[in-house]
Amino acid sequence: MPDRSAAPRDRPQGVLRESFARWALARHLPGDSTRLGQRNVYILPSRAGWLFALTLLVLLLGSINYQLNLGYLFTFALTGSALMSMYVTHANLRGLQLDLPAADEAELYAAQPALLRLRLRVDRRARWGLLARLGGAETRALDLEPGRELELALPWTPSRRGPQPWPALRLETRFPLGLWRAWSVWRPSRRICVYPTPLDPGAALPAAQGPGGEAAAGRGGEADELDDLRPWRSGDPLRRVVWRKSRDTAWVVRSASASAPPRQLWLDWDALPASLDAETRLRQLCAWVLLARRGSLRYGLRLPGSVLPPGEGDDHARACLRLLAGWGLEQYGS
Numbered sequence: 001m002p003d004r005s006a007a008p009r010d011r012p013q014g015v016l017r018e019s020f021a022r023w024a025l026a027r028h029l030p031g032d033s034t035r036l037g038q039r040n041v042y043i044l045p046s047r048a049g050w051l052f053a054l055t056l057l058v059l060l061l062g063s064i065n066y067q068l069n070l071g072y073l074f075t076f077a078l079t080g081s082a083l084m085s086m087y088v089t090h091a092n093l094r095g096l097q098l099d100l101p102a103a104d105e106a107e108l109y110a111a112q113p114a115l116l117r118l119r120l121r122v123d124r125r126a127r128w129g130l131l132a133r134l135g136g137a138e139t140r141a142l143d144l145e146p147g148r149e150l151e152l153a154l155p156w157t158p159s160r161r162g163p164q165p166w167p168a169l170r171l172e173t174r175f176p177l178g179l180w181r182a183w184s185v186w187r188p189s190r191r192i193c194v195y196p197t198p199l200d201p202g203a204a205l206p207a208a209q210g211p212g213g214e215a216a217a218g219r220g221g222e223a224d225e226l227d228d229l230r231p232w233r234s235g236d237p238l239r240r241v242v243w244r245k246s247r248d249t250a251w252v253v254r255s256a257s258a259s260a261p262p263r264q265l266w267l268d269w270d271a272l273p274a275s276l277d278a279e280t281r282l283r284q285l286c287a288w289v290l291l292a293r294r295g296s297l298r299y300g301l302r303l304p305g306s307v308l309p310p311g312e313g314d315d316h317a318r319a320c321l322r323l324l325a326g327w328g329l330e331q332y333g334s
Contacts, residue, residue, distance in 0.1 A: 049179035129175035202287035
């Protein structure tokens with residue numbers, strides 16, 4: 001049977017941490033930049049600091065009991081060093097400027113590791129032993145030279161798809177003696193969009209269709225019926241080159257027949273097997289969008305209640321991925 005006795009002891013600690021995190025984030029003004037100062041840098045003794053304080057207490061009691069003048073001197077010297085290190089540890093974070101890049105074109109997929117970028121600027125003082133992490137990701141240690149601007153790429157793995165706020169950034173330091181732990185928490189106001197995880201391995205692209213809905217013969221996914229041969233011109237895609245009939249100095253490509261009706265590639269929700277659940281369908285459609293973009297195809301996207309007309313290029317692919325990322329979140333309570 002599961003041990004339920006530990007749950008009541010862990011719950012108050014988790015509630016206190018969540019309450020403090022909300023209180024700390026409320027002290028940061030929302031925006032794409034922030035400056036760390038007295039109001040948003042917090043400091044407490046580390047575990048080593050608590051042990052050091054206990055050691056000082058033992059030394060003080062021993063000096064009082066045995067009337068050791070050198071014991072007093074040694075104890076108060078150590079105490080003064082610890083108090084000075086508290087000031088240095090706090091100042092190691094105070095004054096840092098955090099900014100987000102003007103535009104971040106990184107594509108994020110649920111449950112896949114990604115990198116989020118931000119800029120860190122320092123004043124005339126060097127900073128040592130900084131630890132930075134996003135959410136619960138691994139910590140990155142760094143030292144900063146005075147008057148420098150550094151762009152960080154921090155690892156983060158989103159747990160779900162859809163539009164969501166930036167993960168909380170945590171900066172921490174224990175420089176110079178490790179007796180104190182100073183930290184700050186910041187969450188930018190910018191939102192990010194996490195796309196569904198592409199299904200791997202996924203099904204092949206569906207065949208292109210003509211105006212009447214008939215499937216295209218030959219290779220599935222080709223947007224045009226290729227039949228005429230002509231010399232290669234600048235801008236022609238390489239997939240139309242007929243290599244068997246091309247020479248080193250002259251390439252031959254297939255051109256779209258003027259009499260053939262245009263064919264469209266549709267990535268359709270209803271074309272998927274009925275046995276697939278909603279999330280698996282979204283993952284398969286996401287994989288199709290990536291395949292179609294990689295092949296420079298012209299395609300459209302059909303979802304229940306939403307249709308994107310055929311297009312091509314990176315902008316069209318991002319529009320399709322954004323539609324897949326946000327589809328059905330309200331009805332599923334996400």
